[in-house]
Amino acid sequence: MFSTRAFIKKNKVGNYLKNIREHYIRDDIFCGLESCKSCEVLDTSLTGGFNNKNNLFKFNHYIILDTNIILDQIDILEEDVFGNVIILHTVLKEVKHRSLPVYKRLMSIIENPTRHFYIFTNDHHKDTYINQEKGELINDFNDRCIRKACTWYMKHMPNEKFVLITDDRGNRNTARNEKIKTCTITDYVKNLENSKHLQDKLARKDFHTVVDSDDFYPPHLPTVDIIQGIKDGSLHQGTFRASTSNFLEASVNVDEFEEPVIVQGRAGLNRAVDGDFVAIKILSKDEWISPSDIILEDESVTEGVDEVLEKEKVLKKTQKKANAQPTGMVVGIVRRKWRQYCGILQPSNMDGLFHLFVPADRKIPKVRIETRQAEFLRTQKIIVAIDTWPRHSRYPTGHFVRALGKIGDQATENEVVLLEHDVPHSKFSEEVLSFLPKLPWTIKEGDIAARVDLRGLDICSVDPPGCTDIDDALHCREIEDDKLEVGVHIADVSHFIRPGNALDIEASNRATTVYLVNNRIDMVPVLLSSNLCSLRGGEERFAFSCVWIMDKEANILETRFHKSIIKSKKAMTYEEAQMVIDDKHQVHSIAQSLRNLNSLAKILKRGRLDKGALVLASPEVKILMDSETHDPISVEAKKLFETNSMVEEFMLLANISVAQKILKEFPECALLRRHPTPPPNNFDPLVKAGNHLGFAIKIDSGKNLAASLDEAIREDNPFLNTMLRILATRCMMQAVYFSSGMYQKDEYFHYGLAVPLYTHFTSPIRRYADIIVHRLLAVAIGADCTYPDLLDKHKSTDLCKNLNYRNRMAQYAGRASVAFNTHLFFRGKLQDEEGYVLFVKKNALQILIPKYGLECTLYISEEGKTSPFTYDEDHQTQTAGDIVLHAFDPVIVRLTLDSKNIQHEKFILQLVKPHIEGFSIAPLTEMETKHKLTEIESGKKNKKQKKS
Template identity: 50%
Template structure:
């Protein structure tokens, strides 16, 4: 018997990207058996849906002193999601039409509401009012609000009919919507009225968004008015305006830049000064106008020390943006923001600025991210929140306000507390770190997990091979292992065996969607944020020694000169003989007394790896460097107890070479079978002009760099030596990475094959195959390879290049944010390590700025700003030479690559957190340098002993 009660055709229109209007006709079904969602409702069918709403809702309110359910309209759902997420708010009826409107407007808010719906403690219920006979609105004069009022009216009558002792309360975003509901005899309040009436929830009012773009009559206009979206689009079409993503400077809050295409060439456009920035926030998609050439400029070279300004109100001073005299040919294209295409506002972590009276309602929030402007908020919790890390969201930025306006979201904990600071860095870098949901955990295999006879029949059995893994100490997510053996024909066989994560994570399951969203595992100093649950990452997919595991194997037959004779792939079963660290593997290779099977295998691999590396270098692969350090962490407190520079051994290179070879081999295979949808990784060639500064700085040391090609650059770096300066070559390799482009994932069908090239590795094609436990891109590659060798079936989304590119875009963003989160974790633990210490160490200048030096301290891997312009203290004159990238302080000239001695200590006066402070010791410059620790200790007279 059919349950559908009515069917008709629903007509809508849609505008395409090219401006054409399409008429869309769909079948629309209305039913009468959709549940209200209330537990044990006597009149609703219980077998069609699971109840979400409590039978007796309890929200204590002086305005609604009776059991009630909340029904938010579109405005509340869209702008007050922080309020709805509060623990005090439960039993909410989310209408289907409201949810659809939110999804179209802001996808991030939609996902947050969906998360609340899936949280059993919140009792959120999605009611399909669009498909209910009595709540569907065919023609609307007031948009979504008509459907909201009709749904609330139906609930009121339904509760009366079902004898449910509760009311449906409509929450509106404004007085006008509330009045219309009241005129229809519905119980309705504005969200502000409702929040203020809640009992024992004093802080919940602070979470309300107070969106206001219209300045009052008395307000002074600071910023130019933004162009309307229609004018912006017309300007972009006529090539009078350009669209791009605004990137705020991390060094100077009055500067930023935007990458746009001008006359077919990608150019970075400089934006300087408050008026030209015109309320753009880092990450916003904006429209810009190019200024006349007479107004083109250069980055100021000034580093604003936000920490030093945290205890005072910011003063606007665009004068610091005026660059020193430079050649006209060096000027950079400069523009101004004239419109906002799309805001990219999110929640931000930071702290409140101390005020003489913290009991007032108006406060200034200082973001931890220096690229974000300060935010004005209203809260009565000032005294409580002072000294805490808090989360704030931006609501609006009126033309009359120096800063954007926002609202308080939540408190995280005390500033300086390690757990709090870890939470801050994860939130700031948008790292998904919530526990895995029950739906994800339900997709995991049941324990005990065993390999069956059917598995053995379907897979290649390689358990007889001498396979072992080589990883850093303490590694539990072991996703790669190797083997080597001599063949009877004089050749050798080499295999790379990768954990077969795709066997456990099937497409479009909850665990697959979660892994795709997370993108990668994030490694912090004291913890690891897994991409997949621990049962897989550290157990069933970890190729642990002595345990049988599923693998995806890439195997080559090679000559003794590492020439590939044959290659093949197989879904396999392996049993690793040993899980070694780099040091343990190196010790086996170096010990002449050892001749066991594992040692001989490692020696064979090492010999071939050296040949492979030499071949790569000959082709022009770059051997770059990075200042990496390793923390020794207390096993109980997880506090850093020691710092050491990471020592690279031959075995590091051994593993790297065969992982690179496997990635290249797999890339060729999947692109051959799937030329339009293969997941590949490319490293674009940098613009030769990017290296101008580096070439100039190296030339000042009589070192010539040729950057025409990667091969010539590699050759130049190999020759870049200065007598008696052994660290110079490492330093110039570190600096070279700063002028490179970012490597990215992409779908092969979206760009020409000529652009597949990987600049750093000097290979025409590349992908990631070797780490599916911690990278979702590798998991996608495994699926493609499995289909290519007929070991698995395909599915539509796997072959959709546009869907693949969409996933790749997210993976690229997640990869970048994971890198930054890892660096932030190292920085946090460096601060903890230097707590109560004053250390002097050699440092090298990376870049000279107008008022500071960017220096690297190799021993500790610390890179930081060394400020030389101490306001009110520095008496010597600072002269910045933009052309030669030098800074003259008194009579001392500082250049890139110069060695200095700095003093490292932790400054505890900063508002945001304890700050690592660098002070110049040598060369000694009056009023700039500080005395060395040794001088201070010898200058103090010894204490006299008391006579007893």
């Protein structure tokens, strides 16, 4: 059966066209109830064995939900107190249209048979399908569809009871008139047995209980005015990025301006949250300012507004007109980017149920929530979701989602890091695992025949200590005519992960392996990552090989690619490989291979640098863990060997060679990686710092920048050059994946590497981008067949967006894990350390402590207190008497960890040297240091004894 609707439209030439739409309806759709005698009974999750008990309705019943209940209250619907729930197909489609994340969460509930949720296809059932009336709003039509389904169920199964849950007052009133039993979600939850903790999870859109001010923020413009303003150019839109060092400042990236637009103060920020897509009004040019050079932390836990008003006054006093950037104010929210946030609970100064939640992410404002279990939750790391932000309230309002675990527990903190950075980390599903090879796995003769057999070559891998996911291995051997054959052999992960299956979909979503301190979140199951794909020493493995014929000056004479089978002779660490190279007594084939590789790598690197490749730096550290307590026992800067650079050079060369091949074969859909040239203003901090030090940092080209950095050396400050390179790193744009068909060729350039073409091929165990590149290369050399999505540049672009996002989040998660464990290491410690001034601010110095890779704030002035320092904005200096502090000056600071704020522990710095009367403190004596170390060691012993 089908329903037809005809539409008459007049076309451009004046003719009338009849457009007929057909909608198929059926009379054999199962209602989902086991007890039904009139439908053909099929599989259903609805069961007579589950009772919905509620004091509001004294009978067992089935629940029908409207769309907004699912969108707003998915957190509470995930509680197992809800069962025998009928999800109408009309509602399901609307949820999917309006929020894909909520749709996925809903589907995971529906697919769980223990939850007893059932999808009823009401829009194709002959008795529940209805036409949309002319002029009827879509919301009204959907409500009518829902009520129609409710009344049909009541007639279809008169012995069963059905309850419609909706928060729409008009829909409820109409439903009651139609004799449908209905209530709000709040009333339904409040009348559940033992519902106190459930009430905390209710999302509330109408918080008017707590008021900070009648007009704390300006009103947002109506949507119609925002759309018109953007259309006529009076308003602009962009992504809101909150400052990490000043809670009263943010920036908005707007396409029409080269520089980000600055927004400051309550009125300027106007309830935008980091990540929101906002509408802004640009102020007149005489109101433009430059970014603030003071650090303002929102440390208040009270509900009063006095502190924020005082800090706003401080901000206004320090506004600068020099080097002003476009400045504006948020006038509306185009699209919220709210998510669930991790953090801790702190009580407000209000009595009763209202409390403040402090997010782990400093860029997110505190959130006011209502809870009946505050005493317990204050001991826990918890998750909270934002519901709304009324303009009369200093803080947004939200609701409690769930507790993660005890504050300070290492497993809990790891979970927070993963959740805060949106890292998929659940166990691999049974469906995903079903696509893994069955054990015992053996290489079949047919697989060998299709590959080049390289098992006889002296291939070895060189990786960090403890590496189990070995992606790459190398070989180098002399051949005739004084030539060298050099091979990069990469794990053939694409052999095991086939396009479109559940394993492939999961890997594409995860996109990358995430490395935390003492933990790793794999992109693919461990059977592949640490076993069948890992190029372990002494084991036969499938590989994808890139092989060059070179002369001894590293000139490439020939390049070939092939699928291969290899047997690595040895898996070494960087340090072990370096020892083999340096030990002249070792003359075996692996040693000769490594020495040749090292010699070629030095030539390759010199050639890259001559072309303008940058050598940048970042303060990376390695954390050593106690094997019993799993506490950090040492934090030290990572050591680099020549072999680090050796491996890097050949991985870069392989990536470049593969990029050339796949672009030649697939000019419209090759997956490549680009690094955009930074706009000149990005380099302002670097250029200013160089000028103050007497160095001219040239930024007109990457080659000139590299040369300028090489020349910026001072014998009296050996770390200065490294700090300049750290600063240069922060001036860079993010390198990103892209599909070749979406950009012009001159945009393919990789600025940092100074190469016109680049991709990722060498790490398919831990990067999904490399798997796609492997597939493209395999098709290009005839080693595998293609599939539609691989050659679709638009789908490739969507994939790249996810790859770029996941890659960025993985980096942030890794840094957050290092920061947490560094804090653990420093708890209870008191020590003096060498550091360097990295930035000079109006009220503080940013100090870099290279030994621990730490960047901390040394406050030198506070509001209301006399400071011995005078700030020179033009020269970026702080002067106290005869002492002048510039960027990159060496200092000695006292380093302690302030743990009073459990959520945001921070390092407290005090100046030891240079000595400034009335400000600096005396160095620690040897006796004080020994006494402190004894206390720490005693505490560690006690902890171990408790564990045992």
